[in-house]
Amino acid sequence: MSTTIPAPALRIGELARRVGTTPRTIRYYEERGLLGGPPGRPAGGHRAYTEADVTRLRELLSLRELLGLSLEELGRVIEAESARALVRAEIEAGVEDPARLREIVTEALGHLDLQLSLVHRRQAELAALEDDLQQRRQRALGRLAGIADATAGGD
Amino acid sequence: MSTTIPAPALRIGELARRVGTTPRTIRYYEERGLLGGPPGRPAGGHRAYTEADVTRLRELLSLRELLGLSLEELGRVIEAESARALVRAEIEAGVEDPARLREIVTEALGHLDLQLSLVHRRQAELAALEDDLQQRRQRALGRLAGIADATAGGD
DNA sequence: GGGCAACTTGACGTTAACGTAAACTGCGTG
DNA sequence: CACGCAGTTTACGTTAACGTCAAGTTGCCC
Numbered sequence: 001m002s003t004t005i006p007a008p009a010l011r012i013g014e015l016a017r018r019v020g021t022t023p024r025t026i027r028y029y030e031e032r033g034l035l036g037g038p039p040g041r042p043a044g045g046h047r048a049y050t051e052a053d054v055t056r057l058r059e060l061l062s063l064r065e066l067l068g069l070s071l072e073e074l075g076r077v078i079e080a081e082s083a084r085a086l087v088r089a090e091i092e093a094g095v096e097d098p099a100r101l102r103e104i105v106t107e108a109l110g111h112l113d114l115q116l117s118l119v120h121r122r123q124a125e126l127a128a129l130e131d132d133l134q135q136r137r138q139r140a141l142g143r144l145a146g147i148a149d150a151t152a153g154g155d
Numbered sequence: 156m157s158t159t160i161p162a163p164a165l166r167i168g169e170l171a172r173r174v175g176t177t178p179r180t181i182r183y184y185e186e187r188g189l190l191g192g193p194p195g196r197p198a199g200g201h202r203a204y205t206e207a208d209v210t211r212l213r214e215l216l217s218l219r220e221l222l223g224l225s226l227e228e229l230g231r232v233i234e235a236e237s238a239r240a241l242v243r244a245e246i247e248a249g250v251e252d253p254a255r256l257r258e259i260v261t262e263a264l265g266h267l268d269l270q271l272s273l274v275h276r277r278q279a280e281l282a283a284l285e286d287d288l289q290q291r292r293q294r295a296l297g298r299l300a301g302i303a304d305a306t307a308g309g310d
Numbered sequence: 311g312g313g314c315a316a317c318t319t320g321a322c323g324t325t326a327a328c329g330t331a332a333a334c335t336g337c338g339t340g
Numbered sequence: 341c342a343c344g345c346a347g348t349t350t351a352c353g354t355t356a357a358c359g360t361c362a363a364g365t366t367g368c369c370c
Contacts, residue, residue, distance in 0.1 A: 109295045
């Protein structure tokens, strides 16, 4: 009873609007292998996406933008997604060998940890930059106080 | 007694090495007006930089890299630096009109606040991404536990 | 003052990540 | 079922941010 609402299935234009990009970009990502296109498409037919694809694409764009990755780097970094897709695919196909699943999930976990480590590094770098700027700000404030002191109420 | 050591004055190659970039990039930045070239250069003579330039360039590259700015955007964002240079220039030139200084420093402060706001936005976006990844990680861990539970000590 | 590495300007080359145009096609609607 | 908009493939165009090459110059060291 979890598939009550069929989910309207988005076309590429809607998906683009939803994630704040363009159809061209989405096709390009698919072409680069970052977005496994909808399977079993009539070769010439319209692409159809789900709500899950919205979430996924948002994540891809976030990773790229916030970590400053090239599409090639992004490709290497998001293999966790592929692993995740694998899990679902194998489960759907009825494959449930626990050892195999454990293997796949473990690998996905490793990739997630990689992504998290990249995020943490970025956060550290940003914190350093912030500190730097804060120090400059303090110095500027100090200078202002000094000037205000000298003028003693000018305008 | 604060100018005891004259500071060796770096050439473009050394500066590039110090900040982790290339001479070409430095010249390009100067060409774009992001790095006011050393003043009073013999037109054809070698560029000479100071330790302050090292710090400054590092900041520029950090801002660009960590905020994902284009060089054009960077140019607009770093006007605080120009203001700061102005302050020093005017002070060196003997100009000390308090109102003028106050004006300049205030403007610089505004630019610093702009930069800080950009940093903070980025930090928020990164935090959101981190949360997202952490949730996925927890789910993966949960799935692993379930599998391990079912196999009860396999390998 | 001669040598040579590092620099200078100028020009053209390169690459990633799309934009854009053209000609055709699928698909929901009246 | 015709219509028209959104989508499809193919291909060439564009832009930022440098890389690279050539030919000449500067600056420091012996």
